[in-house]
Amino acid sequence: MPVFKLLRHDFPASIVVFLIAIPLSLGIAAASGAPLLAGLVAAVVGGIVAGALSGAPLQVSGPAAGLTVIVAGTIVEFGFAGTAAIVAVAGLMQILLGITRLGRAALALSPAVVHGMLAGIGLVIALSQIHVVLGGAPQSSAWANLRDLPGQIVGHHGVSVMLGTLTIALMLIWPRLVKTTLLPAALIAVVAATVVAAALGADVERVDLPAEPLSELTLARWPDAPLREITVAVITIALVASVESLLSAVAVDRMHDGPRANLNRELIAQGTANAVSGTLGGLPVTGVIVRSSTNVAAGARTRASAILHGVWIAGFVLVCAAWLEMIPMAALAAVLVLVGLRLVSLAQIRTYARHRELPIYLITAVGVTATDLLTGVGLGMATAVLFMLWRLARCEIWTTQPASGTWLVSITGTLAFIASERLTRRLAALPPAQYVELELHLDYLDHGAYETIRDWQESYTRAGGQVHISEINDSWFHRAASDGLGIGKRIPRLLGSWSRWQGADRDRQDAMTVGIQEFERSVAPLVRPELADLAHTGQAPDQLFITCADSRLVPNLITGSGPGDLFCVRNIGNIVPPKGAPDTSVSAAIEYAINVLGITTITVCGHSGCSAVRALTSGALAADSALGRWLAQSGVHFQDPADEEACCIANVTQQLANLRTHPAVSAAVAAGRLNLTGMYFDLAQARMYAVDPDLRLHHPIST
Template structure:
């Protein structure tokens, strides 16, 4: 496809993304406790700088709801000028991570923890912004917002409640009624609510932008705090912004058939955008899946769409700020309530429940909402590590009696010393004097488990029964018998010594048979 043909697709796509980005950028800035202009600056820089340098051409960058809680805490601790300086340094750190090719390393964090973190942030956003939509003020913590919510609902309300409810209703029903991407639900909801507020001449708080945006840029100033207090904020913003951007880039790759993302280059682009955004007094920038998916759905072909959407925002801020100042803050708060709740994805919850990872998701989400982001993520990672250790040390033991007097025991998974007690109980429950065929499907066997099987086989044979132990798809038994354990997990040819009494471990008390080998395909 020629460049001109691609450009014809990119212009309409850029307009769609521009229409989505304006209300979201304003709302995220408001929820972060930052000047509203900071959100628009981040949207412009994310579009132009990150778009031009991006390793994921169809990804759109800008201020993200996932960083709202972090930015709000940073501003509360260091002031907005200090937070802007921290964003600049975080951007430089991202560039270093990209140059040193550590982009993919950020994806080593469990997706369950990442999505649980976003769900927790979404809960915090929704609980705080619902107070604004109801005409009140958000509290300092998610617990305080939840505690005061019944009183806020029962309190006397102004027309802002009507405006917030109208916005939420339109956001929920518009996409089901109208399928065109040229009229995004966010834009329609905010425009309709603004028109209603204007017609009613509602006395509500509205967007307030400086008359001359260029002269109102807030320059960063390094906080008057010790480095050990500032450094955690820098690292947190850099890492969370990097992980969210890279996960978004991977998700966008699945939506189109064009070139795949270069994650290290994408990380450099995000770092450059954050360095510029912080220098100009903007919010942190990340790749954003909502705007990116809208960009792909609208037919974007190249990075020109992301760049142009930033250009349109800049032009609109400079020439159309009067229109922006008509928007009620209750409408932006309602938008963020829906955005926050959508971060708690029911589809992801069902997926993680199916894969038995829901506790990791829930612990992370509740930890982030109840404490703070770092503690919540730490709890989630600790839970993920415990689940991993539990699965690594877990084996399945199935006992069946295919015919009278003959028993079949199948052991699958990792057979280590921690499972020896359960294995001993299951084997001891077998009736004496029978024939038992023990079949191992193992990815690991330690010496303690090997000794347990060997001792049981010796004891069962002496009591008058017959026991045959064989291994499928592995060589752990042979390695255990030849002191070859402890050399690490590996996939080996499926070979076992062939003995007259059976395969695998020979019956104790019989001469060792000649070493003959055969592969069992199982």
């Protein structure tokens, strides 16, 4: 680790994180009902142990508000020493999850459930700590805190409410007045409230730490409780701490350009920190987004910042504990009120409303607030599953009548048997004896829905109507008609010929019109931005692609190219007449490509089953015909006319030789500005081969 980077970036960043971690760690411990020292122990262990082992170097770990409700309930049930033991075992479970490479599996939980859970926890924290701000004591449940809040508000509050109000006001106003991260709002607010309390000589409850912290640690002790209840507590803390840490690591990754997080290693680091923290009598440790984002914003570059912040906390507790004991508890409670409310993110609510997942978020949040964490998360997960099933089984049906008189029925999404009743109703509403185009944009079609369409098609046709079924994304219906539903490969419409996707009964003269309509409806919206840009900037292709006019050969398809990539010349037999030949159209295209477009490669591409090559080898064409005179310009001579593939390759080789007779080509090749290549496309195999013009051999482009 370069000393310069440490001194310039990580050292000052660690000071900033240390300053914000002190009040948050004390406040979280107080809100959890744990000894205040437990919050500081977790902050030290999270900084040093998790920081040293972390798979996300810029993430800062410590006690987290998201676990406050869980820890509070665990302390009530098992006592703090028992809770510390549960935290240690939860850490071992996290290590096991990391070793078995299940780090990313924790991210499979719906984000709406996770953020709803945090929002519910935030509301529980805020409702309990507002009572402390008002000079009272929190109740045992969110409902009880909400019920007693009006009476607490109208009661006598003394100096506590003033100190709490001052703390909240400064936390809200300070970031608007001072933009530097070196003076965190939480630190300034707590220091100001402490100074005011000291100046007034206020008789308020303050932070109480042991005189000898190291000798007063509450070490872990196995709780005297049923194993089933202990196991539930271990799993709950391990899973919630893991999910919160991994989500924080992913979020931190988006804030910087350094190395990406190794989530399995991060899980092992968090587990090790929890095992140590629990053993020493500390709170659970997680990656914390507030401290981590502050760390990144303060300019941290390596894990040294997180480690040093833990060192500073340890030193401060051992040397300056008396300063901490001056802090009013009302000020720490006020910090927690804002921290809790900020877990309810309006930006996330808007996002989930836009993505139609707000009910999942709200049900989870309300469930956690009104009942308990496990019940709330369970309700949220059940809601998420129901939404997923609803979306999987959902389809959209549109019916329109174009000016031509043809009825168009378009079905999009997943068409399953549960939609059969709605589909039957919509199809029955069509007027009889009409021409109906049934257009399927389906991700899936089950057999029940297939039978619904088939039965309607048969009855509608018997009544004098006509039905044509076309499929856009896949061939579910046609595979079902062939008793192959659920098997087969996807054949996108744009890769098939008109006859395949329009149907054999389609009027061939109308095929191009239908194809153009399909392009303008389905493809044009996708390519319009790129074509508009090309229309503005002009063409600048790198390739001149000379190939046969055979209708089975589609240059952009077989080369995977798009608009603006290929400057194409197509003719019968992919022929390049040599210099001085009667036909100059190909010569003009070559000169334009080299001198005007500045292309760097000319490719001559032949193909299997070429009718022009067959005509040349058979000699059946009349010399005085236009086709005969054109093919005569090829200049190709065949060693073995019976070997059709060798003849096609020989034709490519000869056309490359003809290219070199053109002055523009020879000059560009000599100057190193132009490459000439030959290719051969096997239609049956749908595979491209490179042609060696010297040996007249070919080899696959891809292996």
